[in-house]
Amino acid sequence: MSEDRRLMVLRAIVQDYVQTSEPVGSKALVERHHLGVSAATVRNDMALLEEEGLIHAPHTSAGRVPTDAGYRVFVDRLSAVKPLSQGERRAIAQFLEGAVDLDDVVDRTVRLLASLTRQVAVVQYPSLTRSTVRHIELVPIGTSHLMIVLIVNTGRVEQRVVDTGHDLTVAEGEALVSRMRTAINEVAAGVPFTAAATRLRRIVGEADQADRRAFESVVSALADALVEEREERVVLAGQANLARSGADFPRSIGPILEALEEHVVLLRLLGQLGDDPDLVSVRIGSENPVTGLQSTSLVSMGYGSGSERVASLGVLGPTRMDYPTAMASVRAVARYVSEILDDDRST
Template sequence: MSEDRRLHVLRAIVQDYVQTSEPVGSKALVERHQLGVSAATVRNDMALLEEEGLIHAPHTSAGRVPTDLGYRVFVDRLSEIKPLSRGERTAITQFLHGAVDLDDIVDRTVRLLASLTRQVAVVQYPSLTRSTVRHIELVPVGGPRVMVVLIVNTGRVEQRIVDTGRDLTTVDGEALVARVRTRINDVAAGVPFRVAATSLRTLVEEFPEGDRHVIESVVTALEEALVEEREERVVLAGQANLARSRGDFPRSIGPILEALEEHVVLLRLLGELSEDPEVVSVRIGHENPVSGLQSTSLVSVGYGTGNERVASLGVLGPTRMDYPTTMAAVRAVARYVSDILGDPRSN
């Protein structure tokens, strides 16, 4: 038997089952698809697919449904991810256009993904430890106090007000602030923050002893910003979409909802991706290490600036998922988000 024909039959079973949610029989396959063979031949092909563990009979009927392994073979044999339509691309652009800050970008992205795919959308906030410093601003706010503003390439903005112990309203004070601002940007701008933090600490010795408390206060504030933001976050939307697929879950959606509440679990799953932001990851059914998610599939991809992935996004839904369309939507949204983050004018 031709392996290509057998894969064609598997593809047809997956497509029909995703569309109808009903077990697929040989007669239906012959009627709906141009297989070029008889129903008897298709039955033989289905028997071999079942022996290989790619399909199974959910109950005593002539119909078959894909297994997790069957979905895996189907996804791995996709020749390419089909592009979104012009209307879908326009909708993404319009929905994400005009986001005012990182929180707005993440909020719009997760709602857009849930709407496009009708699944549960998951968006990870960019990790500060994997991001790059765009600029550090120092703004005197009266007397000895200065606002330290850290602007990251992902759009994140962190602010700290510190007491330098020195009057910065004088001519000498203003000149010192200007010098500190220049030197910290010389060292930090354009490099990963975890590297910049170490380099900033070396600047303290450059300054006269009487000025060191000012630079020390600024550097400490920047280090604190890094420590406080190491705990990464995810945002979800579309959990109600699970109710539409209630029949796809053999027990209930309860274990899935419980697993989704464990953000540490989601962060771990999203973190197990290729560093290449173009590679779409598909984790199917029992490939998920979390027991509560083994009746679901997670389609995810990284996003970032340039060639660096700083976070991930994706959707989670039943294994009976339209994989080509979902993969296309996830990848397209990630590309748009990366473009927004990479454009300084958008932050």
């Protein structure tokens, strides 16, 4: 029973410190929370929590604040991620449903997360290693030009225009476009990017001599599009929220801002999630391998099409974070983005 009570005391300390940013004393805990014990008992529990390294005194006072280990116990002991209200869920759905393409989805998502949590929001574009070609469409425009439309399983669409060197307005040209469309989709549709580029190059050599120039033009343009898609990117919003938490960074927020500018660092952190699409990951303080981010916490989750995670999103802020709200917001937004990608795939 005493262990359960100590966890209640720890939870109360975390909640009060997150709300007030002031060290929490036993008297305040008794007044604010229904712990059912005296202030002396709470002081004893706090002493034990301090011995266990879960709270500490930032200076000589009766108040205590959680340590990274204390936050970790608090997060791990959350019985479940609290659900957002119906109104919050409706607002998220309406905000994201208006997106017109993947770029718009990412832009809306990162702004939404920053607004919901008042933290720095980070959204990763779908990774090349997890992206596949959904379909390639060829649309004649003008006499000899062809628009190539590359549609990715993550909802991204790339377009290129090439000159085929053939008159596409006559029956022979229409038949050529049909042959290319069929051949290209047979080898590339449903195939990961890395394999699609290799397969597409192979069909050029297999094409009839008369068709080879047109095939070369189309395949070359597709190869360029696939290479551009390989760039791993993240988008951030809400960096100004760090300034509102200046007291949580006693030295400076400079190292944090510098780390955030290194997108490779953020990609590595987001990429260290497991493959469970329902898992909300919380990395607290010193658990972050990046020195500049060890005074922060990262709450993140994967999103994707179907059951496969193709990228991640999350929020980063001080360790004095409202973890239940951050975790609920990240989970809800990730699920809505996944639903959007699923809808795009089914249409």
